Amino acid sequence: MRIERFRWWHIDEVIPMEEDLFGPEKWSAAMFWNELAQGHHYVVATRDDQVVGYAGLSVVDREESWVQNIAVRRDAQRLGIGRALLEDLLAEAARQNVRKTLLEVAIDNHPAQKLYATYGFEPVGIRRGYYQPSNTDALVMMRDA
Numbered sequence: 769m770r771i772e773r774f775r776w777w778h779i780d781e782v783i784p785m786e787e788d789l790f791g792p793e794k795w796s797a798a799m800f801w802n803e804l805a806q807g808h809h810y811v812v813a814t815r816d817d818q819v820v821g822y823a824g825l826s827v828v829d830r831e832e833s834w835v836q837n838i839a840v841r842r843d844a845q846r847l848g849i850g851r852a853l854l855e856d857l858l859a860e861a862a863r864q865n866v867r868k869t870l871l872e873v874a875i876d877n878h879p880a881q882k883l884y885a886t887y888g889f890e891p892v893g894i895r896r897g898y899y900q901p902s903n904t905d906a907l908v909m910m911r912d913a
């Protein structure tokens with residue numbers, strides 16, 4: 769497995785993952801184009817030249833950065849890929865001397881919450897009805913640098 773920079777040509781490979789993992793709450797190709805155009809830090813995980821996961825980080829300023837997304841193809845989950853993607857994002861936040869990193873995770877996504885907790889993320893709030901159209905709450909988690 770390799771972690772490499774997310775390029776525009778990866779968008780077509782991640783859209784089916786978005787649809788499978790997030791259904792009606794999936795990101796569109798335009799949303800990925802926008803993230804890349806803004807220069808946010810995005811990476812893909814590849815195995816046998818196929819994208820099996822991706823992740824993005826938005827650095828707001830020296831005070832904070834936000835994990836925009838982390839996703840791993842279902843048949844590649846539980847192999848350490850999500851962990852490797854998260855470690856890459858945290859390394860980028862450290863490289864930019866960001867003081868805290870935040871993220872939102874679905875309130876019912878306990879495996880992801882457990883992963884984030886192992887990296888020092890702690891719950892700091894809830895965004896009611898954040899994920900649409902399911903109206904699922906998001907747990908906001910934060911970690912200091």
